[in-house]
Amino acid sequence: MTLSVQSLPGGSTAGVTNSTIFLQGGTIVTYSKASNSVEILRNSSIFIQDYRMISIGETPSLEVLAKAEVINLEGKIVSPSFIDTHRHGWQTEYKTNGSNTTLASKVFTVEDVYIGQLTSIYESLNAGVTSILDHVSHVWSKETFKVGLKPSVDSGARVWWAYAIHDVGSSFTIDDRFEDLEKLARDEERLLKGSSTSVGLEYGGDLDLSVITTHYVGAYGDTNSVELLDSYSALESKTPIVFSHASALTETDTALLRKHNQFISINQAALGVDTHFSFSSDMILQARLWLQATRLRLYRKVLADAKAPVNNPMSVNQAFLLATRNGAMALRRDDLGIIERGAKSHYPALLYWGYEHILIDRKFKKRDGEFVVDCEGMKERFLPSAERIQKIWAETE
Numbered sequence: 001m002t003l004s005v006q007s008l009p010g011g012s013t014a015g016v017t018n019s020t021i022f023l024q025g026g027t028i029v030t031y032s033k034a035s036n037s038v039e040i041l042r043n044s045s046i047f048i049q050d051y052r053m054i055s056i057g058e059t060p061s062l063e064v065l066a067k068a069e070v071i072n073l074e075g076k077i078v079s080p081s082f083i084d085t086h087r088h089g090w091q092t093e094y095k096t097n098g099s100n101t102t103l104a105s106k107v108f109t110v111e112d113v114y115i116g117q118l119t120s121i122y123e124s125l126n127a128g129v130t131s132i133l134d135h136v137s138h139v140w141s142k143e144t145f146k147v148g149l150k151p152s153v154d155s156g157a158r159v160w161w162a163y164a165i166h167d168v169g170s171s172f173t174i175d176d177r178f179e180d181l182e183k184l185a186r187d188e189e190r191l192l193k194g195s196s197t198s199v200g201l202e203y204g205g206d207l208d209l210s211v212i213t214t215h216y217v218g219a220y221g222d223t224n225s226v227e228l229l230d231s232y233s234a235l236e237s238k239t240p241i242v243f244s245h246a247s248a249l250t251e252t253d254t255a256l257l258r259k260h261n262q263f264i265s266i267n268q269a270a271l272g273v274d275t276h277f278s279f280s281s282d283m284i285l286q287a288r289l290w291l292q293a294t295r296l297r298l299y300r301k302v303l304a305d306a307k308a309p310v311n312n313p314m315s316v317n318q319a320f321l322l323a324t325r326n327g328a329m330a331l332r333r334d335d336l337g338i339i340e341r342g343a344k345s346h347y348p349a350l351l352y353w354g355y356e357h358i359l360i361d362r363k364f365k366k367r368d369g370e371f372v373v374d375c376e377g378m379k380e381r382f383l384p385s386a387e388r389i390q391k392i393w394a395e396t397e
Contacts, residue, residue: 021048022065026073029080030056031325031338038317046078046339053343071357079320080337081130082283083327086213086244086265086272089120090138090148093386094277097393107392110147113138115381118151120276122378125157125358125365127282131327131336133160133200133242133265133272135213141172145180146191153195156360160331162200162213185209211331212241216264218248226253226262235260240332244272263330266290270330271322283323291319 024045032039047055047068054060060068090113108116117138124132134152139145145163152159163181167174184191185199185208192199200211212234214224226243227250229235235256246253246264257264265272271286273279280286291314298313328337335344358366365373 019050020064020068022046022060022068022070023048023073023078024059024070026076026078028056028078028339029320031080031321031340033340038320043074051344052335053339053341056339056341078339080324080339082128082323083131083270083331083337084124084129084273084281084283085133085242085263085270085327085330086274087120087124087132087134087276088137088274089132089134089152089276090117090136091275091277092116092120092123092382093389094275095386097390107389108138108144109385110143111381112385112389113144114147114151115378115385117148118155119378119382120281121151121155121157121159122365122371122373122375123276124281125155125360126355126371127280127284128355128358129281129283130358130360131158131160131331131333133162133211133213133331135162135164135215135244137164137166139164139172139177140168140170142176142180145172145177149184149191149197152197153192156196156365158336159197160200160211161197162211209239212237212239213265214241214243216243216246216248223248225250226256230256230260235262240330242270242330244274261332263326265330269322270327287319287323290322291316 022045025043026045028041028044028046030039030041031037041057044057045059046053047058047060047064059065090108093108093112093116121132124130136145136148138148149161152161163177163184165174165177165181181199183189187193198210200209200213214229216224216226218225224243225248226235226246229241235241241262243257243262243264244266246266249264256262263270271283271290273281273283273286294314295312299309302309324337326337328334335342355366356369357364365371
């Protein structure tokens with residue numbers, strides 16, 4: 001079961017619930033800032049008012065409860081919602097044949113971009129992921145730029161929409177992109193009005209943006225290293241910077257990340273799904289894979305010396321925090337990714353990895369195991385798009 005509660009201004013009132021909510025009877029995964037660790041409260045409760053946590057483990061007065069929506073979570077495990085700090089959402093149509101394709105974009109129409117992005121976000125919501133840093137690489141034209149932004153707004157998810165500034169050889173130049181980005185950052189066309197989507201930048205800039213993100217892989221193209229950005233004093237920006245992959249991370253890079261409190265998405269780390277068409281959008285699964293891969297790498301060093309490890313080099317709690325608390329820290333949102341008094345009310349409630357409810361602000365996106373949004377209409381639009389694109393790749397030698 002997933003119950004995700006977010007504060008989103010405005011929007012439709014479909015599936016509306018009270019602004020006062022009392023979650024009772026669940027096992028709650030909280031976070032202690034003092035110990036920087038997970039703490040478990042059994043048979044506990046959470047009282048939410050105006051989409052923030054007012055109290056944990058305390059029952060409000062009968063007068064307050066009479067006005068609240070009470071949701072019974074007995075037998076459920078309630079955790080913070082999950083945060084994906086690196087994603088290319090528009091690529092959903094590549095599912096099932098992603099390993100056999102390149103990422104050439106010329107076969108995608110504006111409809112393909114829209115429905116691929118929307119389907120990607122709902123796949124994430126279904127897995128309890130309510131916050132996404134989307135590295136927006138579908139901006140090869142003014143048309144695909146706008147149509148790719150719209151589903152992030154329409155979905156109601158919390159999306160950091162990071163506009164990619166890169167040269168793809170089209171007539172839509174880098175100067176054109178900066179011009180559009182400036183308009184978008186000021187929301188001159190009111191494209192973001194009443195939504196929780198905020199504007200970021202894929203590479204850099206001096207606008208008042210919510211986030212800056214860049215690939216840092218080292219071997220291909222521009223390095224975009226931590227050290228390089230530091231040479232331009234970019235790390236001193238008040239805007240959070242998230243380096244995706246960081247495959248070529250050096251000790252100097254690591255020291256600079258710690259000094260300036262900047263993060264990588266993969267000490268100063270969060271998790272990102274990246275190409276969701278090849279992997280699951282479930283951040284719990286990604287955390288488990290990271291945990292086991294890290295244990296394997298560190299165990300091998302000990303086993304190579306014909307010794308047996310005496311302790312665990314990485315805990316489940318550490319992996320869990322990568323998918324929750326650390327994602328929020330990467331975005332400098334101290335009110336996300338945790339369950340504590342005063343934080344934003346984002347929750348998944350998990351049992352047997354099934355998801356029953358997804359509640360964002362006053363709108364249920366999923367209730368009693370069924371989406372209340374028009375998923376059938378989304379499927380009707382997505383399947384022809386995916387079939388057309390997959391057929392093109394199947395016929396390409």
